Structures are given as structure tokens and as C-alpha cells.
Amino acid sequence: DGGITQSPKYLFRKEGQNVTLSCEQNLNHDAMYWYRQDPGQGLRLIYYSQIVNDFQKGDIAEGYSVSREKKESFPLTVTSAQKNPTAFYLCASSREGAYEQYFGPGTRLTVT
Amino acid sequence: GEDVEQSLFLSVREGDSSVINCTYTDSSSTYLYWYKQEPGAGLQLLTYIFSNMDMKQDQRLTVLLNKKDKHLSLRIADTQTGDSAIYFCAEENTGFQKLVFGTGTRLLVSP
Numbered sequence: 018d019g020g021i022t023q024s025p026k027y028l029f030r031k032e033g034q035n036v037t038l039s040c041e042q043n044l045n046h047d048a049m050y051w052y053r054q055d056p057g058q059g060l061r062l063i064y065y066s067q068i069v070n071d072f073q074k075g076d077i078a079e080g081y082s083v084s085r086e087k088k089e090s091f092p093l094t095v096t097s098a099q100k101n102p103t104a105f106y107l108c109a110s111s112r113e114g115a116y117e118q119y120f121g122p123g124t125r126l127t128v129t
Numbered sequence: 130g131e132d133v134e135q136s137l138f139l140s141v142r143e144g145d146s147s148v149i150n151c152t153y154t155d156s157s158s159t160y161l162y163w164y165k166q167e168p169g170a171g172l173q174l175l176t177y178i179f180s181n182m183d184m185k186q187d188q189r190l191t192v193l194l195n196k197k198d199k200h201l202s203l204r205i206a207d208t209q210t211g212d213s214a215i216y217f218c219a220e221e222n223t224g225f226q227k228l229v230f231g232t233g234t235r236l237l238v239s240p
Contacts, residue, residue, distance in 0.1 A: 120171035
């Protein structure tokens with residue numbers, strides 16, 4: 018059963034703590050993406066990676082970091098430098114050269 | 130700029146047709162996409178249209194593309210309560226190999 022998994026579905030953290038969100042895909046896709054979604058708003062691109070060991074900043078990369086050590090995995094770390102980290106985070110992937118993206122179920126992060 | 134615009138809200142009765150509109154900016158986009166998001170879930174790819182097409186039909190879904198006006202629409206025939214969701218259009222940003230999403234249209238279908 019191919020797809021994208023994100024874990025956990027809900028995550029709670031105290032302010033000042035770093036937290037890492039997991040994203041794994043078994044679709045053999047080269048490209049992976051992280052988006053942030055706030056209530057009533059669209060998706061904003063945080064980081065994306067077209068190939069292993071390479072990634073680019075999206076529109077709102079400040080306060081976030083990523084790594085792409087394996088093709089299947091693209092974890093996102095929300096650092097304490099991110100001013101408003103509470104949001105719904107979505108991971109997606111696509112084939113090389115294709116723009117059609119497939120999404121995971123999302124992780125809702127709440128920071129208090 | 131990279132603004133993909135959609136109206137925020139649409140309310141219809143069950144059995145009616147729904148039309149969700151989108152204006153995009155990148156005239157070099159090869160494909161344009163429609164995604165559906167149910168509450169608390171990820172986005173599901175509904176359909177897409179190639180830029181050299183004017184129309185694409187897929188069961189209850191019809192996509193219309195007006196390249197001159199950079200206008201895209203999604204028509205859902207015989208709308209059901211299960212169609213209640215947020216619908217996003219997306220264009221390709223060919224320069225950076227990424228998608229640019231609209232703000233989303235929340236469709237509410239009442240019985």
C-alpha cells in the first residue's frame with residue numbers, strides 16, 4: 018500500500034522546545050515538500066527537496082529546518098525561533114519532473 | 130506575483146451544481162490542479178487540466194480553463210453532502226518546480 022505517512026497526528030509542545038515532525042513516503046518519489054496551513058488560510062511552502070541531500074527554502078522557512086538523508090524521509094524541525102509554530106503541517110511528494118503532488122494526512126502542532 | 134485567488138466560501142443545496150472559480154498568474158503553467166481537503170485531513174488530488182485544453186470532464190467534475198483570462202473553474206454536478214470540503218486550485222511555478230496554491234474555497238452543501 019503506497020502512500021505518505023506523517024506522525025504523530027497531534028503534537029503538543031511547550032514554548033521554547035524544538036520539535037521534529039516525521040514524513041515518510043514509499044512512492045519512490047524524488048521530490049518532497051513541507052507546507053504550513055493556518056485556519057482559514059491556504060498552504061504556504063516551508064521547504065522542499067528535489068533530490069536526496071539537497072533542499073531549498075520556500076516562502077516561510079525562517080524558524081524551520083529540514084534534512085533529506087534518505088529518499089523516503091523528509092523530517093521537519095520546528096525550532097524555538099519560529100514565532101507562531103501552532104499550525105497544521107502537511108507533507109507532500111511528487112515524481113521527478115512532475116508537479117502533481119500527493120499529500121500526507123498532516124500533523125497538528127500546538128505550542129503553548 | 131504569485132497570487133492564485135479563489136473566493137472563500139460557497140454554499141449550495143444538495144443536488145444543485147457547484148462552480149468554484151480560480152484566477153492564476155503563471156501563464157507558462159503546463160498543468161493546473163484541483164485538490165479537495167476534508168476537515169482535519171491532507172489534500173486529495175481531484176483532477177487536473179493540461180494547459181492546451183479548454184475543458185476536461187471526469188464523472189461529476191468538469192474543469193474549464195480560459196487561458197486568455199487565466200481563469201480556471203471546477204464544476205461539481207449533483208453536489209452531495211459528502212462534497213462539503215475546502216477546494217484548492219494550484220498552478221505550477223515552472224521556474225522553481227513547485228506548485229502555488231490558492232487560498233481555498235470552503236464548499237458547504239446543505240440537505
